[in-house]
Amino acid sequence: MTIQYNEQHRIFAIQTNQTSYIFGVNGKGRLQHLYWGSSLDPEDCAPLLRTWSHSSFDMEIERILEEYSFWGDLVYTEPSLKVSWHDGVRDLSMKVAEHRIVEQDGQEKLVITLQDEAYPLETHLSYTVIPELDLIVRSAKIVNTGSHDVILENTQSASWSIPYLPDYRLTHVTGKWSGEFQLRNTILSEGKKVLESRRGFTDSHANPWFAVDNGYATEDSGDVWFGALAWSGNWKITAEKTAFNQVKVTGGINDFDSEWTLGAGESFETPTFVGGYTAGGFGEMSRHLHQYQYDYVIPSQEPRKVLYNSWEATYFDVNAQDQMALAERAARLGVELFVVDDGWFGERNHDRAGLGDWFVNREKFPNGLEELIQKVHNLGMGFGIWVEPESVNPDSDLYRQHPDWVYHFPTRGRTELRNQLLLNITKPEVKSYILQFMTELLSKHDIAFIKWDMNRTITQPGMKDHPLQRQKEVWIRHAHTLYEIWAELRERFPHVAFETCAGGGSRIDLGILRYADQTWPSDNTDAFDRLSIQEGFSYVYAPKLMTCWVTEAISGMNKRTTSLQYRFHSAMMGTLGIGSNLNEWSDELIDESAGYVRQYKEIRPLVQYGHQYRLDTLKKQGVAAVQYVNKEASETVVFAFLHSQRLGEPLPRLRLRGLQPDKMYAIEQLPGAWTGKAMMNIGIELPLRGDLDSLMYRIREQE
Structure with a gap:
């Protein structure tokens, strides 16, 4: 016992x-x-x-x-x-x-x-x-x-x-x-x-x-x-x-x-x-x-799919034709899930209006969402969509009809963050509204993925119609109600995967992970910055749960330039996503990227289900390295990143972890074979050079 x-x-x-x-x-x-x-x-x-x-x-x-x-x-x-x-x-x-x-x-x-x-x-x-x-x-x-x-x-x-x-x-x-x-x-x-x-x-x-x-x-x-x-x-x-x-x-x-x-x-x-x-x-x-x-x-043991998200390509300028063009290029990459982000609903032409009005914008989608969804399915991909059900713009039909649905104190002004107010989802009618529009959205359309965003903290936490002596229950009741909504939606639509997102990585914990299949750890998709974000994430949370995007060569966050290889290697250490404007990518870039997507699909079982080892032996040399090993220790993949080379010096060898000491292993990219104990004690060569260089080694046990 x-x-x-x-x-x-x-x-x-x-x-x-x-x-x-x-x-x-x-x-x-x-x-x-x-x-x-x-x-x-x-x-x-x-x-x-x-x-x-x-x-x-x-x-x-x-x-x-x-x-x-x-x-x-x-x-x-x-x-x-x-x-x-x-x-x-x-x-x-x-x-x-x-x-x-x-x-x-x-x-x-x-x-x-x-x-x-x-x-x-x-x-x-x-x-x-x-x-x-x-x-x-x-x-x-x-x-x-x-x-x-x-x-x-x-x-x-x-x-x-x-x-x-x-x-x-x-x-x-x-x-x-x-x-x-x-x-x-x-x-x-x-x-x-x-x-x-x-x-x-x-x-x-x-x-x-x-x-x-x-x-x-x-x-x-x-x-x-x-x-x-x-x-x-x-x-x-x-x-x-x-x-x-x-x-x-x-x-x-x-x-x-x-x-x-x-x-x-x-x-x-x-x-x-x-x-x-x-x-x-x-x-x-x-x-x-x-x-x-x-x-x-976590609610599902299914592998997480390679996704494309259209946000950085179109922002709020969403329309059926542009999305279908993006879908065609995403399919050429080998993407498995095409996700339309913010801007598809209501009068949502910017972040100042429309939030809360969850009906399809007919100017942008004159034939509804079905035209795009059918196109995505014909290209062999699943369809996903972005929602932010907990928030509302003051400039929306929902707020004009129900101004008392938001958290507020009656004698205070209503503080807006990102031009938004927060719905009091603990009110039965608000909870019912969210469940109703989400049920209608998922019932009428063949949607496989929901990105649930939440871009606003709770301020002025007054609950209209709740007893005055129990107003301080707001913080607990909001979380409880959120869980109830997600639980109900998962029961009604067990085939739909959910991603939790909140102002970047602000709602990631073991509570929401009972309902969420994956998480969005940060709005920062700079491939170098992501290394430290993903390292800290990995101390607590599993790689499969972390969505990582490949975006443009010049980072919008830091204006740093990184190679396509570096960006893919950084994003392949969790659930791979692509968020670039594919309409501006050349055919050569599309084809090269498709090769990395194929590589990721081959190593996905290792990354999403294997044992992760953070290899810190070369941190002082500016090298970040992460290894994933399957449960049988018969196969492993290693990612290594060099920040910058100094004084022309080569790097020491990188010692691996988690292998069988007496078994022989071969590195796909190098000739020869080594025992597990040699790889773990002597290490492997890292031919990284210059600035922001990276590599991926696939290593298998020899028969």
């Missing part, structure tokens, strides 16, 4: 293939964390289950290690749960009441129930074990068993206690529009390091994931503790170090401007928070998270 309970010592042990997670019930009836690391016998942790104090000002220090921290009495660290009672009392005194071990969907699950000593409130802590990936999926369910409302002021998903380390290094990602998923790390000193979003969605400025090590872990080795939160609204992860050198990471729904009224007999479930430990460094951490997404999170 992966979950054990020692009755004598009152200790719970969660055992995965390589790790142990151990906690117990102390003498005061509280859950106290004891150990998280390499596999261990639970009985060895029994002496750790004790209470201790430092002074009258620092009593019950063991509460810092509480499995789920209830605010009240002597708790001064970041709480997991904080409530207000109907009589003005504002603390909790929760004790363990019972536990049960169940099997759910083939996985073992531990549920521990805690009850308040004086009030009718229960907390059910859930631990689901993914033993083969050394992961634990945690969440909490709060149940009001009484007759009065309870105000939930702070409801977190889990707290993760990190074992003693001489130093604690926190690794996370930060960014902004056009610069998402930039890796950062910092040594934690006493106090709190808070990662969060208050913008209404996951946000590009931070992503709900963390990793902690002792400052010396690398890609290939070292102890790493990590976690990722499955929530697409406002979130918060707090890494707190105490004066006693204890670190706990607490995460869940952001408590800023947020409350939830829990009525009599009602319950509230937090988002899940998956956590893990590995001794194999950041690379193994990523591979475990990637496999978890493939096996337990």
Whole structure:
């Protein structure tokens, strides 16, 4: 069994293939964390289950290690749960009441129930074990068993206690529009390091994931503790170090401007928070998270298609004839999915009007969408289309008819971002409108792909017609409603793939990935910039989920010039897309690009389903290299990128990973053969030269 309970010592042990997670019930009836690391016998942790104090000002220090921290009495660290009672009392005194071990969907699950000593409130802590990936999926369910409302002021998903380390290094990602998923790390000193979003969605400025090590872990080795939160609204992860050198990471729904009224007999479930430990460094951490997404999170196991998106070719100047001309050239490239972006609907001739009016613009498409869709299908491609259902332009029929459908405060002006306001999708009539027009769109047309965009943060979060004392529920209700809409659409149209996009990479998390087949990590398609964006993305999320475009030789973002080969190699490391204006491409460029598309289709199983290794041995030489290996280690593909050569020096050899040491391998582009251990220890030659050079090696086991 992966979950054990020692009755004598009152200790719970969660055992995965390589790790142990151990906690117990102390003498005061509280859950106290004891150990998280390499596999261990639970009985060895029994002496750790004790209470201790430092002074009258620092009593019950063991509460810092509480499995789920209830605010009240002597708790001064970041709480997991904080409530207000109907009589003005504002603390909790929760004790363990019972536990049960169940099997759910083939996985073992531990549920521990805690009850308040004086009030009718229960907390059910859930631990689901993914033993083969050394992961634990945690969440909490709060149940009001009484007759009065309870105000939930702070409801977190889990707290993760990190074992003693001489130093604690926190690794996370930060960014902004056009610069998402930039890796950062910092040594934690006493106090709190808070990662969060208050913008209404996951946000590009931070992503709900963390990793902690002792400052010396690398890609290939070292102890790493990590976690990722499955929530697409406002979130918060707090890494707190105490004066006693204890670190706990607490995460869940952001408590800023947020409350939830829990009525009599009602319950509230937090988002899940998956956590893990590995001794194999950041690379193994990523591979475990990637496999978890493939096996337990994403809705489809189908390979993602090579797509073309017409946005950069036409922007808002969309019409049937130009789109059909683009489709013909896209088909010559070998594209499998043709996607029409913004501008096909309403009076959408620019970003100042039409958003919200989801009917086909008959001036642009006099015969409707069917003419284009039929053309795309005759060319052997699927058809996809862009929508932004959560937003509305003030200059639209929808807004003129329903100005009260947007979030707003009645005494304030309505702030526009990108000339847009945000619909209050929690209103039943708004939710119904979105489901209705999306159902009509997908029922009347043979559409295989939806790009769901969201280009606006939540501001002035007032909910008309919602009770005044419950206005702070807006942040949670928006995310819940979004999930309900996506779930309904996926059930009605299981053949349609969905891409999540929000102002670049602002809505990417394990919550939306239960419904989304792929993500848009950034509006920045500069092939060099994308290397760092894609690297940070890969720390948490699987390559298959990352849409990468090939765009023009001169980047619109930086005016940097890169070769076609470099641009394709950069974009082939995820789900390949093309976003250039193909009408301006020569026949020679089309034919050359078609060769790269054929290459990608051949290596797609490796990229989209293989194990990814970030090869960092040559970073100091300005080389970025990524390797993908199939599960049998019989085939691999390597991408390498040189930023700039200096002083005429050749590059050292690149050491590979993940191969079978005693098997012989051949590189398609080079003569000869090498053993796996030679490739992993001596390395392979990299004939990269000059500035912004790249290569792709296909390597196969010899028969």
